[in-house]
Amino acid sequence: MRLWRRELWRLVLLAGLGLLTGWPLGAPGAGLALGLALCLGYHLYQLRALHRWITHDSQSEPPAAAGLWGDLMDRLYRYQKGQRLTQKRLLDTLRRIQESSEAMRDSVVMLDRHGDLEWWNSAAEQMLGLKPALDRGHHITNLLRDPRFVDYFHRRDYREPLTLASPIDERRVLQFQITLYGDDERLLMARDITRLHRLEEMRRDFVANVSHELRTPLTVLSGYLETYADQAELMPPRLARGLASMQEQTTRMQNLVADLLLLSRLEIDRGGADHAALDMAALLEAVRRDAEALSGGRHVIAVELREPRALVGSEQEIRSALSNLAFNAVRYTPEGSHITLSWRPAAEHGACLEVIDDGEGIDPVHLPRLTERFYRVDKGRSAATGGTGLGLAIVKHVLLRHDARLEIDSRPRQGATFRGLFPAARLTEATAG
Template sequence: MTKFRTKLLFALITLIIAVLIGLGLLLGQIFKNFYLDTFNSRIEKEARLLASSIEENGSPKEINPDMIQELSDILDVRITILDQAGNVVHDTEALESFVGPQQERIVKEIHKNWNVKHKHKKLVTSENEFRFYWYPLKDANDQMKGLLVMSAEVDALEKGTQQIWFVLSISLGLALVLIIILGSRITVRYTKPIESATNVAIELAKGNYRARTYEDRLDETSMLSTSINILARNLQEMVNAQDMQQNRLTTLIENMGSALLLIDHRGFVVLTNKTFRDFFSLKESQLKKVRYHEVIHYQEVNKLVEEIFMTEERLRKQILLPHKLDRKHYEVYGAPIIGNNDEWKGIVVVFHDITELKKLEQMRKDFVANVSHELKTPITSIKGFSETLLDGAMNDPETLKSFLDIILKESDRLQSLIKDLLELSKIEKQGFELAVEEVEVAGLIEDVMPILREKAKPKEISLQSDFESRGLAEVDSYRLKQVFINLISNAIVYTPKGGNVWITLQEDQDKVYVKVKDDGMGISPEELPRIFERFYRVDKARSRNSGGTGLGLAIVKHIIEAHEGDIEVESELNQGTTFTVSLNKQFLS
């Protein structure tokens, strides 16, 4: 814009200078022509008067030289009088003092052509310009008896021209300075808003929609600035709204739990989300200008996409796909994208992870099967022994007592199973609340130790406790005793005769840690992730014979989670197992 301003000012100054120079030339020429016309008219009149005076005084030779000299001084001209033959009779100046041979040549030409219409002639030398005027001298019979020649140096004309150019130069200089000052102000005044509007337009083109121009006048430039600012505000609002919508859409797509894939009508990948890239172990740089079958290496998915391309109909299919070291169930939903004018734009494919639903469904099936199996065994035993007694075995007192003992044992087992199921159902029920109070965790362990020592006596297992502190915490005493009874009872069950079980308690600023460690049979790494499942038994025969229902660790886990704590397990085969319970000192909920 500075270059434009300079060009505009330069053009204005050039135009003004050209106008002033043209005006000066025109005025100079007009003045010169006016001066020459006036001079010629004056000299002609003076020559005519002088010729009349000479004619009255006689022939050219009889004229008084003093009179001619006096007239020359008065008129400020050089007077030369020629006779009829063209010889110089009188001359107010020496002939050599004029211009020498040129003067003689001009005089001869004048004498030869004295009768021309315009009786004046010009002589220009290297130094000056001279004008010659003549008038014939006639006698009474109107016969030519001589020639009057008047000559003058046109120096006044040159002086006048010089004065004109001097005045024009001064005027041009002053006008130039004034034009530069005014032109600079005018160009700045009218080009600055344009420059500002141009800069704002450039910033808008770059994407900077916060740019604004000044609005300081009420004219056309202000209207331009106002329009530019309105445009900038509208663009900013539109871009902000678009960015907000884009951010919302991007956040929604990137953080949705299902994997999303968008394919255009040519089969190129257009859009994916983080879930999709994580599942297929892809980076965004790998998804530029690639077709869907180059990134999806599962034939089932590619067949689904191809079928949608061919049928242009929505499809839904459940597919089992490998994922790292595991396999996941997906419900793949694909739909064609059709534009307003039935224009085919592409396909959207959504992968819904239903692995957890499948697991829950399988857990429900396993639970029903396990409950049925666990109930079937004692019920079958009770029914079988009852039928045997009714068939006549009750008449034998020893057989009767033995069968009744078995029936009682199976009834107790059935009662324990139902009790644990009801307990687990109660804990898992929505709205389950703990009776929280501030107690010493070490005291709760000490309360259940006598019961557990009696259980450990038949196997001669040593129960050892080591409490570094009392572990004051906000817990549900009854539920936490259930946890310790279950964990220590399991340790006794799975520890061989003569083994050891250690119970330790530690605490830090925020938590209390209780560890139950045994030197029993241990748990294999494959079984560790499943020990908290319902009815899962590491050693099914031993736990069932010990009266276990397979629900103890499931109950323990739910109680600890209700306390917002953690339970961890470490184990090695034939080396023992360690359960670590972490409890918050302050109950957070």
Template sequence: MPIPFSPKLRLAPLWPAAAALALAAGLAVLLLPPVLAEAAAEDLRSTLRLLARTAPLPSGNLGRPDPALQEQLHERARGTGLRVTLIALDGTVMADTDRTFEQVQRMDNHLARPEIAEALARGEGHAVRHSDTTGRDTAYAAALLADAGGPVAIVRLGRPIATLAALERHLAGVLVASAAAAGLLVVVLSWWLTRRLFRPLASLIDAAHRMGEGNDSIHVDVPESGELATLGRALERIAARARTQIAAVEAERDHLRATVASMTEGVLVTDRKGQPQLVNPAMRELFALPADTPARRFLELARQPRFDDLVRGTLALHSGGSTEIEILEPVARSLVLLSTPLGSDEGVVVVARDVTAAERLSRMRKDFVANVSHELKTPLSAIRGYAETLVDGALDERATALRFSERILDQCRRLGALLDDLLTLSRLEGAEPFRDIERVDLREVAGQAAELVASAAGERKVAVGLVPGGPVTVDGDADGLLRLAANLLDNAVKYNRPGGRVDVRIERRGDSAVLEVADDGIGIASVHLSRLFERFYRVDKGRSRDEGGTGLGLAIVKHVAQAHGGRVEVDSEPGRGSTFRVVLPAAPAVAPA
């Protein structure tokens, strides 16, 4: 369980101890150089006094280097780390532990050295200076050597300053490392103590935080007795009750959300300020908005002022309302919006219903009834007129009666053709328009269709030609495909010019079988192409009826093609003819035996 106390609080006891340690370490480092210097100087003086009492007194040739003294001095100084020099009262160096005897013989007179001059004057001298002999900064101490008769020589000790500096650095490093170790120990102890002391309180605070964040599954880790234990048990009981209540609310909310999400109608719920709070997937889809569109931005992105007005009006009047809107992009839709207030003043619920299909169906039904009525009215009116004329006395005139009877028969044939086309369309729109599916050669079908229109083509002096080629097969209904080809050829002949030509091309393109009927007739303006395959749509209404057309031929072509899994395309230009192209799935090629 994470402890919610900040590191600053947990380390609060550390700061005084850490500050004391840092202060002590800093003072030690600052005071170390002078203390060490004084200690080194005192050590040097003590060693000097001891050596002055025990050093060998020169004898013999005073004032000259002495090999015996050199040897004795080396023995005495071994292991001390000091440079020991024996100097005559006139400044001549008689022995030196840092030099060989030959080098001693060549050393300068030391009478002018500060420590020597002071020793001669006061009995003991000190100096810190650069040594010309060793080339290093050195601390010197010198004292007189005397016998019963008085001073006979001077003994001098030297310690390089670098040695003292190295000692200072070493001791400073030891102090800093000790302070760091002590500080780390204080940190660890402080962390451990505060963790142990604050754990029960931290558990309570953590539980309260998690409850505030909506986590109702909590356990408070506190002692079994005491005030904190009572508070902990109370928090656990509160969490348990909250868990039960939240579960009930969430179950109800999830049920409501699932219901709203599964509705086919669009649903939008706003707050009392009119800001959307919930938008179901159907509503986003109706307005072509992405599924992840935030609910609060729905009205802004929908860009429908009438939608906004409906919400505001419902909030202002505290009563439901309705409106209709049109969506033009990306797909044209007609929507009906119904609103109702939530409670007294809690928000608004808007339900959107897509009535596009219903309106289109209603419009198509009205158009169909009007078109069928119009198509039936014309031949029926003609039949009625001829019949009334015959009844009124034309039967007595054989030639007139025969002519009117033939016209009545023509109109009856026209009615029969219209009813036949209507029945065909009805069958094509059914669940199973074709049941007898077989392997059909489109080239043979095109040849049969050409024979059916041969008479009409001859009357209009229109040449119909089938471009040579091999068989191109599809799986389909032979009669339906023949009807498709015959309707295309019939139109190509009817709307051609005298002396015109119709070419029929059958070919396989990849996995598709293509039937193409091209003429060099009157052509069709581009404004008509999008509606060319609608029922009863005619480019030239007068000419179409004169030619005996029902206005359903191309609609049948489209439905036959679609029933076979294909499509119809058209390219046309006024005065340059038209090309109708039917693209169907080709039958799988048969491997040779």
């Protein structure tokens, strides 16, 4: 405010001097105009000095000036100096980020809000074949054209990674993961999992081959044991008890081999050939009858149908998944428990297939691992019920093959809900029977 008053007094002083100079000459107006012209010339001179400093030599000290112009130049100089320091820090940070990204073995690709390529590290050039001189500014789906990646990119559901072959080398298997950040921008990361993929294939082949080889000897053993069981009354009681135990364990091994072979088929076969609109009412009723037969009247089993649309999928696979959930509910809930098989609407116009019980429930610490092969909450009780430990793994794979996901809600002494969530794309209007 003081500087403004000084400039105002400067203007008044020059105007007064001009007026006093012109008064004796009989031209006070011309004198006043001369004073104002001198004031204007002073400001134009300072403005020209400021312009030359900003446009030609803003890195140096500002030109010397007094009053308001001097304060303005000093403030601009301090602001520019602060901006240069901020810019230097940002450039140093960006350079460190780029250097650390360059050191990564994984591909890192930065995409703008439209999906166009902005920056990538050298690993992305080797894995994805990106070329700085040609590809910058192009949309990512113009370079990664696999329909599965295009669908993954536009679906905007990036909770799970996507596994695909490299676009420049089909022998390499890459795992893609997209993360949203900033103003709807995306960070694409690709990891080479070729070695893990081959190990997984070897594991699947080994399990499938061993399971297949076990079927024949187990079938032979089962046949002979059934023959001997027909003559059990002629045997000593001790041998008869041993024969019954052998039959029980052989049956358990056959069930285990069957589940292993089913899992291998679900992992290897992409499926889809037998998909059709399913009669969900008939399917749930058939599984209810099977569950009641297993229960032997010890449980109350009901069906709840609130979704009129049909599910498009494999009847054999969906029935296997639902049966596994229903049989688990029968095996692991106490006598008198209520079990409900439900087909109802879900969020985002989808639907869910549920098996709900009011049994003992499951401690939440076990929930993340329930779908692992052979994982058991209570090993002693699970072995006594005759389960193979593969039921929920089969359920998970069946749901994945039908674009669905498994959710498990449970608390101790509050029952359990196993829920398969299907997207709207998997639903269709039920056909008249």
